[in-house]
Amino acid sequence: MPMIQTDRRLEVSEAAWRVIVREGLDRTSMRAIAQEMNCTTGVVTHYFRNKQELILFALHQVTERLQVLMEQAVANSSGCDRLVTMLSSFLPLDRERQEILRVWVAFLGYAVGREDLMVAHQQSAGELRQVIIQELVTLQKQKKIRSDINPAIEANVLLALVNGVGLDALIQLQRLSPEQQKAVLQRYVDGLRN
Amino acid sequence: MPMIQTDRRLEVSEAAWRVIVREGLDRTSMRAIAQEMNCTTGVVTHYFRNKQELILFALHQVTERLQVLMEQAVANSSGCDRLVTMLSSFLPLDRERQEILRVWVAFLGYAVGREDLMVAHQQSAGELRQVIIQELVTLQKQKKIRSDINPAIEANVLLALVNGVGLDALIQLQRLSPEQQKAVLQRYVDGLRN
């Protein structure tokens, strides 16, 4: 088991992301990734035991980057606004979040029919859900949101809403504008207020 | 150009669906589909010019089946209940709708990085959106829902909600139960009432 530099693994993973967004996940071969890095498959196979490991690593980066975005939101606001900002991390409001969404969707489709990958998806989704639950519990203690709200359930609904709005931006030609996306989220959260 | 029996094409398409759900879209090869039908690739290539055509046909079946579900809803209810029933077609409440959702997600992920397939997705999503818009316009004329609602925008939000809730059932281990899914939809639509 060689000592492995995380930076280099990240480089491979990011190259994989670019190929996924540009060509699609099923056309993201070892050779395509290597070419994207201007090197050969030797690099890819050196840092990842096999493709499965690479895929899982790249998928993990989705959650990683989403959590970074959410933490930034936590730092810069409070109350219900903070919840809205956190959930905005899932909306494709800028180039970065659009890319995250596309990669996420590509992996999700790829996970259909592959139980192991779907489980990995469920785990990362569960982590994000926990963050939202925690936030809802806090808001409820502060009496910022209604007491009849069940945080565990409401977290699912909130994530469903932002994921759905994100998908809308992907699949609808007459899609919601970024402002409308934010407005939908804002209005729904306002409905939770005390 | 041979005269082609639609029934046989449907058989191939349905076999493809089963393979997609069981094995994943990228492992759904011509040979796998043929094997699912207990015959050889000769059948598949006979009824479809190439794989692209097969994929598009199978994707079209998603919209087809969703529209059938929605039409059944239209026939059996009226008012806001009808809207709820129509939108319930997108929720994975039974085996059939679960299968539709999985195939839909598989195709969507497959469409990332393939502009032509994404456009096909957008077209079918647009069709479904039109149905919802029409229903909202009707409800508004009947003064069943608020007059400040913009049907064109609200259709996106409603579809985003049901798609998001559907995804929740796929990716969350602690997912919303079918009853909770319906309740979320019902509560949101109630909020549109006059």
Added chain:
DNA sequence: TCAACCTCATAACAGTTGTTATGCAGTGAA
């Protein structure tokens, strides 16, 4: 009967896939 056609099996094609083995340049430690 015979010819046209639909339906499908079989086989071969070139290209791509993930994986593995091999080897070479560089680096740091002994």
Added chain:
DNA sequence: TTCACTGCATAACAACTGTTATGAGGTTGA
């Protein structure tokens, strides 16, 4: 220096991919 090890290129492997050509059996209609 010598030895081990990292980082990576190269090449080969079998398996699998979509596509295409060929032909056989059955049906239909003249």
